[in-house]
Amino acid sequence: MSRKVNISVDNLPDTLRGQIHGVESAIDNESLALFTDNKDVRISIENAAHGLRAYSNTFNHYDLWGRFVRSGHKKLPLEEAPKKTIITRKISEKVDGILYDGEIKITPAVVSTRKDGEDVEYLVWPSDREEKVERALIRLASKGKIVKINFKSGIQYAVVFSMNELAQELKAVGQSMPYPAIKESLEALQGSKLSFKYSATDTKNSDIDDSFYESNMNFLSSLHFSGKKGQGGNVKCVACLNAFVHNMIDNLEYKGYYFNSAQELKRGLSRWMMLRLYHLWRYAAPGKTYHFRLLSIMEKYGSIYSTDDITENKLKALRRDMTTTMKDLIEKGAISEYSITNVKDDKTGNIIDYTxxxxxxxxxxxxxxxxxxxxxxxxxxxxxRIVENAVLIDEDKIEEIVEK
Structure with missing residues (x-):
């Protein structure tokens, strides 16, 4: 069983103590207990850095969206900011019979960095580095380093950890980062804004009306540090998760995967693809295959946009990237083999995509x-748990309630 953190108000940074009424850990809170329950899935593997296959959670549809920047600007001095800083992407994913369709917008964070003795402000877009840190953060949460904080303004889930603990999770999968880079990544996640609007369609039941959602939030709701100068890895951190992730934890809208199997891969596309397979290929069995179109998957990843003009050379480059990823997945033991089929234009006969x-x-x-x-x-x-918390009404009282 994972070691779950047991924390009190006194253990939290000074910036938080006056704002909260109380704290619950996974020991006290059933939603968090379920989120951190991994006793059935810690599979032993040979020569593993963790000794056990490292279990973590991935959130339905949220982790499938292209929330991270794959190309273009990732960090710029504020004075060099382009005219257009917000990145807009279309989203379309079907998870457990629900089709999520819409768009997301990513707004970069403004992060202050010490340079040549002066504070310099940068625009930082959440990119591969921030994705690595977010995955490691959720890995810590899945291990039990998560609490429910009852703020005076409302309830939030937060990951409680030291900088060294987060660094060790990254190091264990070959993603070592210096503490300043980890801290800047956390600040970028807290400062970057995610806006989305989408519809959710139940593809299994046409009688259910579509639901519509629109929200604006940060990747992390808030971030708090406490410690002394020179402590480095001993600096304590509290990272409050955003409301969307909070609700997904409460509603059990997450699935388990093996963190080290996905995150040990060196290339961003390979890591993302591995996580995607863990998330969507839940029917994987001998004889059953998984299909995708190259351009569609690269758009979901964020390498291209639906409005891009895909030239012959660009298509070849995308195919080379995917070929390398397929080799990574075979080497990692996720797939045994794969095949590619050309998709041709009906009029010209030119190859325009691959299946x-x-x-x-x-x-x-x-x-x-x-x-x-x-x-x-x-x-x-x-x-x-839901049934146990329900209010039971005797049959002889139903008529009385209806009449009222």
């Missing part, structure tokens, strides 16, 4: 089976 078909490895099928069993158990426990 990929992947075959899961036996190892990946076993992992998915274990993760699915665990996910089902969490859903059952979560459903039991």
């Amino acid at each position: 990929y078909e992947m075959h899961p490895s036996d190892q990946f099928c076993d992992e998915i089976l274990t993760l699915n069993k665990h996910n089902k158990r969490i859903e059952i426990q979560g459903g039991k």
